[in-house]
Amino acid sequence: MTIVFADPAGLSHEQLEEGSAFSPRFDPSGLITVVTVEHGSNDVLMLAHMNAEALSLTLETGIAHYWSRSRGKLWKKGETSGELQQVVELRTDCDQDALVLVVKQTGRGAACHTGRKSCFYRTVQLVEGQAVLTDTLQPRLFDPNEVYGH
């Protein structure tokens, strides 16, 4: 069963921002941006997208589902790696075009396909007018070659 979400076009500005009807504003590609954070630490683990089906499945099963833009298909996070994400809370923003998904990261605790806990493992700094990256040295919790076989 897919949940039928309220149509945001039918809502006033006030209803969208202050109301109790969940009316996700999917973009022209049918996607909404999702920030996934770790329960407890609030660390940002990853940024991804959901279509209506992924959002329905996430709400119905309590396990994070996304839409993979690179593969063009529904993506049950952790289906290959075993790193499933258990939903603790889902939040939406003022104009309902973004979501925050609070999860417990299962498996080895790696949300990133590189084997790290978070995808955000590098900082950006200006050094003599050039923007350079510095690795924050998050440990690899799995070997991606072993898990994904490439």
Place this chain on the structure above:
Amino acid sequence: MTIVFADPAGLSHEQLEEGSAFSPRFDPSGLITVVTVEHGSNDVLMLAHMNAEALSLTLETGIAHYWSRSRGKLWKKGETSGELQQVVELRTDCDQDALVLVVKQTGRGAACHTGRKSCFYRTVQLVEGQAVLTDTLQPRLFDPNEVYGH
């Protein structure tokens, strides 16, 4: 001066994910998605977008600048409301198509135009098959009518 960012098209998959060259992958509209979190608490304050100019200004001035998609212009966050964001850290993700901006929220501490600290002030829950929103009762730190005059 606008920073010249490395062109991601010139990088291998390995360089993009493990290298030290910052090569933000702007989308076809020239934008990159930014998750802004509060320094210390890690609370997600808002989700927004930057073009190359906003990203340059953010790195150069240490004050968050975005691209307002609704207004179609550069947006120095807090220019009207006084709620400037001081940059503590900027991070990028594995494939460099998303950013996390860690900030100190100045002014009254409200990142959201509704006067709340965070834009994510409502949770989504399934109630009898319907997705409904519940207000988490974040206090309003300013009166939007007073600040924005509408």
